[in-house]
Amino acid sequence: MPRAVSLDQVSKSYTQGVRVVQRLSLDIEPGEFLVLLGPSGCGKSTVLRMIAGLEEPTEGEVRLDGEYANHLAPAERDMAMVFQNYALYPTMNSRANIGFPLRIEDPGRDPGPRVQATARMLGIEDLLDRFPHQLSGGERQRVAMGRAIARHPSAFLMDEPLANLDAKLRSHLRAEIARLTRDLDVTTLYVTHDQAEAMSLGDRVAVLRGGVLQQVDTPRTVYALPENVFVAAFIGTPRINLLRGVVLAPLDGAMSIGLGRQALVLPEPLSPDHRLLRVQQGREVIVGLRSEAVRLARPTRARPGEVAMSGLVEHVEFQGHEVLVHLDTGSQPALVPDLEAPRPVSRPGGRRRREGGVLDRLRGRAAGALRAGPVVVLEHPGDAGPARPAEPLSGEARLPGDLIVRTTPDHALRPGMQVPLLVDLAHLFVFDHDGIRISPTPTHLPDLQS
Numbered sequence: 001m002p003r004a005v006s007l008d009q010v011s012k013s014y015t016q017g018v019r020v021v022q023r024l025s026l027d028i029e030p031g032e033f034l035v036l037l038g039p040s041g042c043g044k045s046t047v048l049r050m051i052a053g054l055e056e057p058t059e060g061e062v063r064l065d066g067e068y069a070n071h072l073a074p075a076e077r078d079m080a081m082v083f084q085n086y087a088l089y090p091t092m093n094s095r096a097n098i099g100f101p102l103r104i105e106d107p108g109r110d111p112g113p114r115v116q117a118t119a120r121m122l123g124i125e126d127l128l129d130r131f132p133h134q135l136s137g138g139e140r141q142r143v144a145m146g147r148a149i150a151r152h153p154s155a156f157l158m159d160e161p162l163a164n165l166d167a168k169l170r171s172h173l174r175a176e177i178a179r180l181t182r183d184l185d186v187t188t189l190y191v192t193h194d195q196a197e198a199m200s201l202g203d204r205v206a207v208l209r210g211g212v213l214q215q216v217d218t219p220r221t222v223y224a225l226p227e228n229v230f231v232a233a234f235i236g237t238p239r240i241n242l243l244r245g246v247v248l249a250p251l252d253g254a255m256s257i258g259l260g261r262q263a264l265v266l267p268e269p270l271s272p273d274h275r276l277l278r279v280q281q282g283r284e285v286i287v288g289l290r291s292e293a294v295r296l297a298r299p300t301r302a303r304p305g306e307v308a309m310s311g312l313v314e315h316v317e318f319q320g321h322e323v324l325v326h327l328d329t330g331s332q333p334a335l336v337p338d339l340e341a342p343r344p345v346s347r348p349g350g351r352r353r354r355e356g357g358v359l360d361r362l363r364g365r366a367a368g369a370l371r372a373g374p375v376v377v378l379e380h381p382g383d384a385g386p387a388r389p390a391e392p393l394s395g396e397a398r399l400p401g402d403l404i405v406r407t408t409p410d411h412a413l414r415p416g417m418q419v420p421l422l423v424d425l426a427h428l429f430v431f432d433h434d435g436i437r438i439s440p441t442p443t444h445l446p447d448l449q450s
């Protein structure tokens, strides 16, 4: 039977006063494939290890099928773990590696038939007599999977199992893991920092930042309705364009969002989401435009809901089937500091290291504004001392230009060209200065009690 796994207000501190996981609540349904996604050091493995019983929560409850389980030893939890480094016994061949947990579980029983059936399922029958050093990385990971599957556990806990493999093998094994877990009808918690992996595997994706859960939902929803700017920036390639804007809502004129030298004029009649932006009049916001929200086309080609802008080509990135055009539109990018930075979320003595005056003030103001905790992203380079570039996401460096647009390779584009753009306002995200989504309307309103 697949297991229900619940975390209720779980926190973990390794050092007094430093919580690497903060009041995390999460319910994983029996048979569900849930991916825990976040940058390095955000506490993903710690969560997995607490569920496995390898770490004890400092506060809160782990429940298995609704039963309190904090005190249960790993062996009593009926779960199997698969790690990034395979963790195979070097002196045992694949047959013995896969059969090992079966022999521990029931020394009197011959593990042979179960090992053989597992190997057949994974297509590794011809590898059974080989030792780990005689296997490639992908083959080793298959054997490690076999060892986890053979026991017929009620849950799989996978910690970046594909991280050491090349891209092609990764995508192949990803499909295999999806098929296997579906066929075996087993609850799976899968840890990764690779958003593409998370999106392709998960029934739901839980995004963690600094030990705090930001959002948990289906891949489609976290992409289409990110609750805050961190989730928006972490999910999707190329990374969402985030621009600093100001809401302009004159009583006697059209509403617009000023973006430096240009403005997005919101078409009349205003949509319900855009109407709600009126209360932000005069306030600084963050505008999020995924690359599919903007296209290179003349104003005369505008479809309903599209508004015109223009941009100066700064850099053209040829990718074969498409081209990424980096443009200067005269706006300022909103940076997302610590997107990738591993760091403790609090320090002994209570206060965090000072990272910049405005940033700290905003972070304080945002505290408690969202169940996920503070998500402050609007950086004022002028106020915060020397400007710090945003941390690159998964190696993706932010190249010149404030807007990246995807287009087909048949456009002859060169740096220095001024090009017309159409922005589809149906794909416009607006986040407030604390980084919380205000348009489309948030699904979770701030909890004023907390």
Ligand SMILES: Nc1ncnc2c1ncn2[C@@H]1O[C@H](COP(=O)(O)OP(=O)(O)OP(=O)(O)O)[C@@H](O)[C@H]1O
Pocket: 014, 015, 020, 038, 039, 040, 041, 042, 043, 044, 045, 046, 047, 193, 342, 343, 344
């Ligand atoms: N045993 C430990 N003792 C002290 N600190 C620890 C211990 N294990 C983890 N940490 C710290 O806890 C934080 C979260 O670590 P964790 O391994 O859970 O993150 P992660 O998101 O899985 O990172 P990665 O993707 O890099 O593996 C990090 O700051 C890490 O240094």
